[in-house]
Amino acid sequence: MPQRLFIDVHIVQTVPPANVNRDDQGNPKEAIYGGVRRSRVSSQAWKRATREHFDTTVPEHNRATRTRRLTSELAKRIVHDTKLEREKADRLAGALLTRLNLSQGKKASDTAYLLFYGNAQLDTVAALIAGQAHDLAALDDEKLAEAVKDLPVADAFSTGHPVGVALFGRMVADIPKLNVDASVQVAHALSTHETQLEFDYFTAVDDKTEKEETGAGMIGTIAFNSATLYRYATVGFAQLTDNLGGDTEAALDALDRFVDSFARSAPTGYQNAFAHRTRPSLIAVVVRDDQPVNLVTAFEEPVPSEAGIQATSVRRLAHEYAEASRAWGDSPLHAAATHTFTTDEPRSKETAEALTAAFGDRISFDELRSGLRERLSAVLEAQG
Incomplete structure (x- = not known):
């Protein structure tokens, strides 16, 4: 070190x-x-x-993503890896991420805040069930939760950080274990x-203006400085x-x-x-x-x-x-x-x-x- x-x-x-x-x-x-x-x-x-x-300089697999739509992104990977129907993949993704105990947003599939993760890390989570996805999808909610409860979902986000997360860090209030110091x-x-604030007054002309019409099709201002x-x-x-x-x-x-x-x-x-x-x-x-x-x-x-x-x-x-x-x-x-x-x-x-x-x-x-x-x-x- x-x-x-x-x-x-x-x-x-x-x-x-x-x-x-x-x-x-x-x-x-x-x-x-x-x-x-x-x-x-x-x-x-x-x-x-x-x-x-x-x-833009690294393969997508090595990039980091910051989003609330973690469940949706995981479901996409499950579909890609297993050819499972999207609705079933959404259910499996939700069951896996429930193990993280993340606060939920207004939409059931969204987290309450943006989560910064590596694309490879999410691939690792999807791979945890790749070989048994169809069998898991056939279980009811209670049995599905029991089947995935011991999978190392949190561990997948704790190692193998991409450059973005390693540089800028990650704050997860619900799960201190996932925090990464910037x-x-x-x-x-x-x-x-x-500096002084200035304003650009602009007009836009309607290309289809009739001959008898005058004036601009749109008028506005944009603030700027240099x-x-x-x-x-x-x-x-x-x-x-x-x-x-x-x-x-x-x-x-x-x-x-x-x-x-x-x-x-x-x-x-x-x-x-x-x-x-x-x-x-x-x-x-x-x-x-x-x-x-x-x-x-x-x-x-x-x-x-x-x-x-x-x-x-x-x-x-x-x-x-x-x-x-x-x-x-x-x-x-x-x-x-x-x-x-x-x-x-x-x-x-x-x-x-x-x-x-x-x-x-x-x-x-x-x-x-x-x-x-x-x-x-x-x-x-x-x-x-």
């Missing part, structure tokens, strides 16, 4: 006019920080986007500067390894996939209306053995609303990291960054130099990921 290791991921990313994460009024989420209003994207929104991204913490993304965001996440490598059954190679793979997906993903709110997908201008990773450190304090004093917010934000982050390291006597085990600033361009020279002083020479994103893995492997080997 690795000792205390935390991998901090710092990202600066500029998003054009957009509404990627709405509040209950339909407006972009906001927060007051440093005495001014900032654009905000919730951690939940970016975690979901991250999970959906890395789910190995990832994701901060709410905040703009590095003050922002340079500071995004932060940290991974507890020891917890991640534990969640994956002590397999350090699997944990290294999971970490690599998380860094890749966290950097490349984005929530999709109003995506068709704004086409807001961009890539970060800075991604920095820091490996620590003391504690995670969020560098949002670099932006407690908002970056002035003038040209060059992105570059100023990146320099602020580099300086905050360097100064905090000196003040606290930090000695990170590894630090590296990929970014879009070069010393060849006069407008970005100062920024590139600040980043080099803080994180070392600029490298590509692929080199960032491979270097992180190599450094962690060396640390783990040294730890024994």
Whole structure:
């Protein structure tokens, strides 16, 4: 088991006019920080986007699903494995999951809350009765309950966690045994500067409008803002390894996939209306053995609303990291960054130099990921 290791991921990313994460009024989420209003994207929104991204890189069998329709999903697998009629499969699935004592939702087939599980874990539950499904389906309710009462249904959800569950954890209030402590913490993304809420007034024309008709077929408004965001996440490598059954190679793979997906993903709110997908201008990773450190304090004093917010934000982050390291006597085990600033361009020279002083020479994103893995492997080997 690795000792205390935390991998901090710092990202600066500029998003054009957009509404990627709405509040209950339909407006972009906001927060007051440093005495001014900032654009905000919730951690939940970016975690979901991250999970959906890395789910596309692994086979469906190894993915995780979060749903209330656990009974229905299990019934589908029973039908697939046994060719049993769906109604009978629903009954068997209900009998199996009754052993978990999950609180029921408004619908009899739904749980009271979303349950996060691995697709392979549910396959394991279905396999528990694959060879006797037709015989079990012929039993009455009382005998069926007796026949499945000793099957290790809960155990199937307690081991073999997929990457999604190993990273983001699982909370099951009814069954503490099924809880999985998250190995990832994701901060709410905040703009590095003050933002103002704006509204897009739009009209839509009816293509079949008669000549004598005037006016729009539809009128409306969409709230939006634009922002340079500071995004932060940290991974507890020891917890991640534990969640994956002590397999350090699997944990290294999971970490690599998380860094890749966290950097490349984005929530999709109003995506068709704004086409807001961009890539970060800075991604920095820091490996620590003391504690995670969020560098949002670099932006407690908002970056002035003038040209060059992105570059100023990146320099602020580099300086905050360097100064905090000196003040606290930090000695990170590894630090590296990929970014879009070069010393060849006069407008970005100062920024590139600040980043080099803080994180070392600029490298590509692929080199960032491979270097992180190599450094962690060396640390783990040294730890024994």
